[in-house]
Amino acid sequence: MKKNIAIIMGGYSSEYEISLKSGQVVYKSLDKNKYNAYRIHIFKNKWVFVNDFNEEFEIDKNDFSVRVNETKINFDCVFNAIHGSPGEDGFMQGYFKLLNMPHTSCGMYQAALTFNKRDCLSTLKPYGIKTAESYFVNLGDHIDEEAIVNKVGLPCFVKANRAGSSFGITKVYRKEELLNALDVAFKEDDEVIIESYLDGVEVSVGVITYKGKVTVLPITEIVSDNDFFDYKAKYLGESQEITPARIDDDLAEKVRNTAKKVYDVLKLKGFSRSEYIFKNGEPHLLEVNTVPGLTEASILPQQAAKSGISLSDLFENAIEEALK
Known part of the structure; x- marks a missing residue:
């Protein structure tokens, strides 16, 4: 008997358009002989099932069901x-x-932790995971620009603490630019993390649970055409994403082991994609994504393809792992 699969997409943040694209790719990729797939749009003002004729049917939040024609x-x-x-x-x-x-993603605590860059990096540091030097600021705090520069140096990155797709990120070269960068970040979140600039090769590593086993996918090297891997680089083609990465075996082994350790320490399941920059031959963690982009052009599906895992295999495996 075919399983009914709800593909939730959309959301409440600036990333909703990217999410709709990811969800649509999942919908198209699932084997209709195995699953009845339903596109569920989750927005602040409505939770609805959207059929192929773009008709909307309200989700009953009491049990996450939907009534279609009685x-x-x-x-x-x-x-x-x-x-x-x-x-x-x-x-x-x-x-x-x-x-x-x-559901196909990690647990509630793991999702909340990894989405909070400051808390995630702080949790992983005692396990020997290297990170950039950082400084924390909350909305309403007194801003001591001198202290920030003394701690993280220049240039530095000012980032919204709980945001993705490079929304709310600015690379700052001069102390005088800090306040404006903080304003940009505070538009996305009331917490900010300011990090030192790491000058080195940037890579992205997908780790998934595939057929019951934690699996590290081929490493992707990120070469941005812009000043850093910003929104345009990620989604508008202004970057090169090279899989496998052009790094030597020693560096590759280090970052693979680090990415798997992060996955295991945080007790993740489902998909994850973590980002690193090499400094002095060591991978430094930038962030962990637990719902990475899932379009054909997204990094994790590219990595899976290099491993011989098709989009339909990737998505169906996630469903079967969740159903276990």
């Missing part, structure tokens, strides 16, 4: 394709936990 549809599993809130920060995971409904 037929009630319950779901066997949720495929989470929401980047940002509420799909990547723990809220949907907590909701589905209460409903005892299987």
Whole structure:
């Protein structure tokens, strides 16, 4: 009997358009002989099932079901394709936990932790995971520009703490630019992390649970045409994403081991993609994504393809792992 799969997409953050694209790719890729796939749009003002005729049917939040032409549809599993809130920060995971409904992403605590850059990096440091020097600022704090520069140096990165797709990030070269950069970050979040600039090769490493085994995918080297791997570089083709990365075997082994350690220490499941920059021959962690981009052009599907894993295999494996 075919399983009913709810593919949740959209969300409440600036990443909603990217999420809709990821969700659509999942919808198109799933084998219709195995699954009944449903596109579920999650927005602040509505949770709806959208059929192939773009008709909308309201989701019953009491049990996450939908009624279509007097037929009630319950779901066997949720495929989470929401980047940002509420799909990547723990809220949907907590909701589905209460409903005892299987889903493809990590647990509620892990999602909340990894979405909070400051907390995630602080949690991993005692395990020997190297990171950039950092300085934390909250909205309303007194801004001591001198102290910031003394701690992290220049240039530095000012980042919204809980945001993705490079929203709310500015590379700062002069102390006088800090306040404006903080204003940009505070538009996305009321918490900010300021990090020292790491000058080195940047790589992205996908780690997934595939057929019951934690699997590190081929490493991708990021070469941005811009000043850093910003939104345009990620989504508008202004970068090179080279898989496998052009790094020697020693560096590759180090970053593979680090990425797997991060996955294991945080007790992740499903998809993850972590970003690193090499400094003095050591990988330094930038962030961990637990709902990475899932379009054909996204990094993790590119890495899976290099491993011989097709999009349909990648997505169906995630569903079968969740149903276990």
